[in-house]
Every structure is written in C-alpha cells, then in structure tokens.
Amino acid sequence: MKLSIEATIVMLAAFPVLVCPGAAFSEPEQRSWPVKRVVLIDARDFRVNPDALFVDGEAPSEDRSHLDAAADSARVTLAGEAEIEVVGVAGTGLADEDPDSTEYVVRGMLHLGIERYRDIRLVEAISVLEGAISLARESYVDVLMPALVSDLYLFLGLCRLETGDPDMAHIALKNMFLYSPGRRFRSGWFPQTQEKALRAAALDFAQSPPRENPLDTMDRVAGFLRRHRVDALIYLYLWPGSDGSPLIETRVFERSLKDAETIEITRDSRLWTGPEAASLAISSWLACADIPSRTDTTRRLPRLFLNTGFSYSMFAADNTTRTGFHNLGVAVGFAYQIQPGLDTFMKLNVFRTLEDSYGDLLDDFWSLRTSIGVGYSAVFSWGRVFTHFGLEMNYLSGFRSSTDPRCKLWPDDPDLCGSSDVSAPSFLFGATGAVGVNVFVSRSVFVMVEVGLSGYFVASEALSDLNFPFETGFGVGYAFF
Amino acid sequence: MRPVPAAILRRLLPLLAGALAVSALSCDSSRLISGVYRSEDSVYIRDVAGFSDGCWVELMLAQFGPDLTGIVRVFDEDQFIVPATGMCACRYLEDGKVVDQDLSFAFRSNGDCPGSDQTPLVIASFTFDKPDTVIDGGSGEYLTGTLVVEGGDRTTASTITLRRVRAWGDLSSDDLLCDDPLVHGEAASGLVSRGTAE
Numbered sequence: 001m002k003l004s005i006e007a008t009i010v011m012l013a014a015f016p017v018l019v020c021p022g023a024a025f026s027e028p029e030q031r032s033w034p035v036k037r038v039v040l041i042d043a044r045d046f047r048v049n050p051d052a053l054f055v056d057g058e059a060p061s062e063d064r065s066h067l068d069a070a071a072d073s074a075r076v077t078l079a080g081e082a083e084i085e086v087v088g089v090a091g092t093g094l095a096d097e098d099p100d101s102t103e104y105v106v107r108g109m110l111h112l113g114i115e116r117y118r119d120i121r122l123v124e125a126i127s128v129l130e131g132a133i134s135l136a137r138e139s140y141v142d143v144l145m146p147a148l149v150s151d152l153y154l155f156l157g158l159c160r161l162e163t164g165d166p167d168m169a170h171i172a173l174k175n176m177f178l179y180s181p182g183r184r185f186r187s188g189w190f191p192q193t194q195e196k197a198l199r200a201a202a203l204d205f206a207q208s209p210p211r212e213n214p215l216d217t218m219d220r221v222a223g224f225l226r227r228h229r230v231d232a233l234i235y236l237y238l239w240p241g242s243d244g245s246p247l248i249e250t251r252v253f254e255r256s257l258k259d260a261e262t263i264e265i266t267r268d269s270r271l272w273t274g275p276e277a278a279s280l281a282i283s284s285w286l287a288c289a290d291i292p293s294r295t296d297t298t299r300r301l302p303r304l305f306l307n308t309g310f311s312y313s314m315f316a317a318d319n320t321t322r323t324g325f326h327n328l329g330v331a332v333g334f335a336y337q338i339q340p341g342l343d344t345f346m347k348l349n350v351f352r353t354l355e356d357s358y359g360d361l362l363d364d365f366w367s368l369r370t371s372i373g374v375g376y377s378a379v380f381s382w383g384r385v386f387t388h389f390g391l392e393m394n395y396l397s398g399f400r401s402s403t404d405p406r407c408k409l410w411p412d413d414p415d416l417c418g419s420s421d422v423s424a425p426s427f428l429f430g431a432t433g434a435v436g437v438n439v440f441v442s443r444s445v446f447v448m449v450e451v452g453l454s455g456y457f458v459a460s461e462a463l464s465d466l467n468f469p470f471e472t473g474f475g476v477g478y479a480f481f
Numbered sequence: 482m483r484p485v486p487a488a489i490l491r492r493l494l495p496l497l498a499g500a501l502a503v504s505a506l507s508c509d510s511s512r513l514i515s516g517v518y519r520s521e522d523s524v525y526i527r528d529v530a531g532f533s534d535g536c537w538v539e540l541m542l543a544q545f546g547p548d549l550t551g552i553v554r555v556f557d558e559d560q561f562i563v564p565a566t567g568m569c570a571c572r573y574l575e576d577g578k579v580v581d582q583d584l585s586f587a588f589r590s591n592g593d594c595p596g597s598d599q600t601p602l603v604i605a606s607f608t609f610d611k612p613d614t615v616i617d618g619g620s621g622e623y624l625t626g627t628l629v630v631e632g633g634d635r636t637t638a639s640t641i642t643l644r645r646v647r648a649w650g651d652l653s654s655d656d657l658l659c660d661d662p663l664v665h666g667e668a669a670s671g672l673v674s675r676g677t678a679e
Contacts, residue, residue, distance in 0.1 A: 322546070358546030359509045403549035405577065409543045409657065
C-alpha cells in the first residue's frame with residue numbers, strides 16, 4: 001500500500017490521539033514543587049425567565065457558550081499560576097468510561113424511573129428517582145453531572161404532580177432549575193397542569209436568591225474536597241443583580257490551612273462584562289490565595305513549657321544524719337525558649353522529708369527549693385531535651401538533727417539534750433544544674449523526666465552539714481505555641 | 482507534635498510508680514529492739530546496793546539504729562507498781578549500743594540516792610530473741626543477758642530474762658518520764674556523758 005505524503009502526515013499527527021485516547025484527560029504533569037489542587041465545576045446561569053420557559057418547536061439545548069467561555073477564561077488564569085493545578089471534571093475520575101461508576105448507575109436509575117413514569121407506575125417511579133437523587137448526592141454526581149440530576153428532579157416533579165402532591169412537585173421542579181437553570185421546554189409538550197407547575201417553579205426560582213453553595217452544606221463540601229483530594233472548589237454563576245444588571249458570582253471553597261476539616265469561603269461579585277469578568281474574579285482570589293509559597297510552612301515549635309510533677313531529692317553530702325534522709329515533694333516549673341537552643345527557666349519545689357533510718361532527723365520538715373537560670377535545649381517534633389544551669393535557694397523549715405539518742409527521745413529536755421547537739425541550717429544558697437527530657441503524648445501535653453544536682457556555697461549554718469542535693473522528678477506539662 | 486505511643490507509656494508508668502514505692506519503703510530494723518521490757522524474775526546484782534535482795538527491773542528501750550537510750554526502772558514487787566525503796570527507782574541509760582541483735586548499755590547503780598558520780602555503773606549485756614521464739618504464749622520477744630556491776634565477772638553472773646510488754650508504738654508520754662536526780666536534780670552537774678555535736 002502506498003501512502004501519500006499528506007496521508008502520512010495526517011496519520012502521524014493522529015497517532016498520539018489514536019493510540020492514547022486518554023491523553024486528553026490524563027492527570028496533569030506532576031510538578032516538582034508544592035501546588036494547590038483546584039477543581040472548577042460547571043458554571044451556571046441563574047437568570048431564568050419564566051416567560052421564555054416554553055418555546056415553539058423543538059426545545060433548544062441550553063446555551064452554555066457564555067458559561068464555557070467564562071470557565072475557560074477562569075481556567076486560563078488559574079493555569080497561569082504555577083502553584084495552582086487545575087483538576088478538571090475528568091481528573092476527578094467520575095467521567096471515566098466505567099460502566100460500574102456511580103454516574104452510570106444513576107443514569108440507569110433515571111431511565112428506569114422514566115419507564116415507570118410512562119407506565120404510570122408512579123409510586124415505583126418516585127422511589128427509583130428519589131433513590132437516584134440520594135445516590136447522586138452521596139457520590140457528588142449532583143456537582144459533576146448537574147444536568148443528569150436536573151432530569152431526575154424533572155421526572156420526580158412530574159410524578160408528584162400525577163400523584164396529587166403539588167407542593168412536593170413544586171420543590172422538585174424548583175430543584176430542577178437549580179441544577180440546570182437554562183433548560184427550555186417545547187410548548188404544548190406537557191399538559192397545561194404540568195406547564196403551569198413548571199412555570200410556577202421557574203418563577204419561584206427566579207425570585208429566590210441563588211444558592212451560593214453547589215453542595216448545599218459545608219460538610220458536603222469538605223467531603224467532596226477530601227474524596228477528590230483537591231484543596232479548593234471554584235464555582236461561578238450568573239444572576240441578575242438588584243438593578244437587573246447581570247452579575248458574575250465567584251465562590252471559592254477551600255480547606256483551611258489550620259484545620260483541614262474547616263472550609264473557608266472566598267466570595268467575589270462583579271458585573272458580568274463577559275468572560276474576562278471570570279478571569280478578573282479568579283485573579284482577585286489568586287492575589288490573596290494561600291498558595292504554597294505564601295504559606296508559612298516553617299514548623300512551629302512550642303515556646304513555653306509549663307510542667308508540674310513529683311520530685312525526689314537527697315543530699316549527697318549530709319553530716320547531720322548518718323544514713324541521709326529522703327525528700328519527696330511536688331514541683332512546678334516553666335521554661336521559655338528565648339531562641340532555638342536557648343531557654344530560661346524557673347522552678348519551685350516543695351519537699352517533705354521522710355524519717356531517716358537512724359532517726360537522726362529530729363523532726364520531719366518542709367523545704368522550699370527554688371531555682372532560676374538559663375539552659376541549652378533542643379526542641380524536636382517528639383519533644384524536647386534540655387540542660388539547665390542556674391542559681392538555687394533552699395529554705396529548710398524547722399530542720400533539726402542530732403546523732404545523740406537522748407536528743408531523739410527527749411529533744412526538748414535541756415538536761416538531756418544540749419542545744420549544741422543539734423544542728424539547724426535553714427537557708428542554703430548555691431548553683432544548680434539539671435538535664436531532662438520532655439516527650440509529647442499529644443500536640444501540647446508532654447511527660448517530663450529530669451535529674452539534677454545542686455551545690456551550695458552560702459548557708460545560715462555550717463555549710464558542710466548539708467550540701468549537694470541531687471534531685472529527680474517526673475511529671476506532666478503543657479507546651480504553649 | 483508526634484506523640485509517643487501510648488503502649489510505651491503504659492509500660493513505663495507502672496515501672497516508675499513501682500520504683501518510687503520501693504524507694505519510699507524503709508526497713509524498720511533500726512527500731513527492732515525498742516519497747517518496754519520487764520524482768521521475768523527477781524533480779525540480783527552482786528555487790529550492788531538495793532539489788533542484793535533482788536528486785537524487779539523494767540527497761541524502756543529506744544533504739545535508733547546502732548544507738549540505744551532509755552530508762553531503767555526498779556520495783557519492789559512483780560506487779561511493777563511499787564517503786565523500789567532504798568534506791569533511786571529510775572535511771573537513764575548511758576552509752577547504749579546495738580550490734581545486730583546484741584545490745585549493751587550502762588546505768589548508775591545509785592545505791593545512795595540522790596547519788597553522786599562515785600556511784601558505780603551497772604553494765605548490761607543482752608541479746609534480743611527473734612520474734613519467732615515464742616515462750617509461754619507471751620509476746621515471744623525477750624531480752625536475755627546479764628547485769629554486772631562495773632568491774633564484775635560476767636561469766637559467773639546469773640542470766641536475766643526480760644519480756645517485752647509494750648512495743649514502741651504503744652508507749653505513752655509517761656513512759657518517757659524519769660525523775661532522775663542524777664540528771665534533773667542537784668547531782669546533775671557533769672555526771673552524764675552525752676553524745677557530742679555533729
């Protein structure tokens with residue numbers, strides 16, 4: 001077979017289309033930088049004229065040329081932003097030629113409902129049509145295939161009229177206009193009753209403010225965005241303003257950066273001057289949109305750490321008792337990250353002593369230990385590691401000790417226990433150092449473990465009596481961002 | 482923040498609580514001997530005035546680890562009601578020591594109450610029987626040993642048994658009272674050897 005040059009060129013040009021029919025609807029090129037995925041659903045023109053609802057002869061299909069032009073203009077503007085990825089309806093996966101897709105199921109139910117309507121099996125028809133509408137809403141077919149859902153509501157309304165339920169019919173027919181406001185009907189095609197009902201629904205729709213949310217509720221918007229893995233949904237519609245001038249309304253529903261379950265709405269309303277008005281509206285949104293490069297992606301780490309817990313302490317150098325004595329107490333403290341790696345802290349401990357095994361400690365007593373200083377710390381996503389250095393003051397309330405057994409049994413009898421037999425330091429001043437770790441158990445709540453050692457260089461009594469307390473503590477805390 | 486798995490925390494927290502509980506517990510062996518003991522029989526101490534005819538001895542002992550202090554009371558009868566006559570009925574222990582379950586201490590014989598520093602010391606040496614040695618259905622807590630005057634022969638001294646009649650926790654403030662003239666009276670000056678300051 002001999003091919004002409006022209007035929008060869010045509011075949012070569014057609015090859016990619018013939019071999020890769022899905023290329024026209026394939027996913028956009030994967031970009032190496034973060035992008036915001038946006039879906040632009042079909043625009044709608046809510047300028048319904050009830051008087052022009054019925055036309056002589058064959059009803060024309062809805063004129064969407066101006067809406068398509070507006071959508072194209074918006075799409076071009078969106079495509080000009082490198083950090084925006086426009087995901088078309090095809091890209092959502094619902095337009096795939098999959099006979100098992102929900103769209104085909106809904107379409108099949110529509111045909112079944114129409115057959116039941118024509119067979120005057122109205123109850124069954126209503127059941128099928130309502131089921132189809134419910135399924136369409138569950139799978140967001142009502143957003144992606146509004147004309148299909150409009151047909152469902154049309155026949156549901158007609159069935160309701162036949163069953164003598166004009167109120168419900170009115171609601172269904174009004175919903176029909178919501179999904180396909182530009183549809184027309186052949187004059188005389190429907191009985192007078194039905195024509196009247198259609199005209200009344202159109203009039204009601206035209207007099208009612210349009211719904212700005214194509215999905216009705218924010219929960220459905222969040223579900224749609226989540227299901228199709230997109231960050232924003234853009235919806236354009238035309239409607240007459242208060243003075244009758246056409247307005248183009250733009251609504252952008254996008255997931256909040258702070259909380260993915262929260263939907264933020266951006267509204268734009270401007271005079272419809274042609275398709276470029278859509279471009280201007282989109283440009284206006286893009287100017288302030290939270291696209292990735294404008295988003296503060298710096299990982300925010302907590303600055304203020306507040307903790308409470310239990311502490312244990314014992315003096316490493318203790319000349320007042322022969323076996324040493326234990327201190328159990330509670331602690332409260334905070335640390336503030338001055339800058340990465342550097343923090344300042346303050347801590348307050350209240351201890352209660354436990355009796356030492358030889359009873360050298362004549363009385364249990366309270367002690368108040370407070371420290372303040374700076375530290376080196378590293379904050380991670382899982383927690384924080386720190387080392388603290390500072391000054392410490394320790395006040396010992398009613399400390400008395402003796403190794404004389406008579407002082408233990410008769411501490412207040414001067415004949416048996418001389419005052420020189422009891423040592424009683426009350427204030428200790430020195431330096432402290434500690435290391436610790438905070439581990440987050442939730443975003444802000446953490447558990448804390450800390451060990452430290454202090455050394456005193458000033459005391460109200462002999463310094464050698466008590467010194468170098470080591471301390472360990474554990475507790476829980478809260479981190480403030 | 483990336484939280485730590487709860488399973489790890491669930492394992493760590495009981496360990497921490499257990500460690501704290503163990504550290505909070507203290508062994509009470511340092512108070513093992515404390516209590517009030519009474520002699521089972523009349524006590525005779527050779528060459529000590531007042532004890533030659535036999536009398537009944539009550540010890541209030543307070544142990545603080547290796548140290549021991551307390552009061553020695555002497556009675557004329559086995560009901561421990563009538564204080565001994567002709568001698569000081571109450572003395573403070575001196576230089577009490579405890580090593581394992583062996584204890585020793587001294588007290589002034591004070592046969593010439595109100596006494597003086599010339600009064601000889603009585604040296605006590607006892608062993609605390611373990612609580613599981615139950616005798617006659619009593620408390621099963623006994624001190625067995627000797628009381629010997631200072632310089633006396635311990636090998637020939639008769640063995641004395643005292644039974645604990647009150648544990649440390651059952652003592653009242655009256656048990657701690659002792660009007661010892663050597664301590665509180667005119668003869669108090671410089672007689673008692675006390676512990677020194679730390």
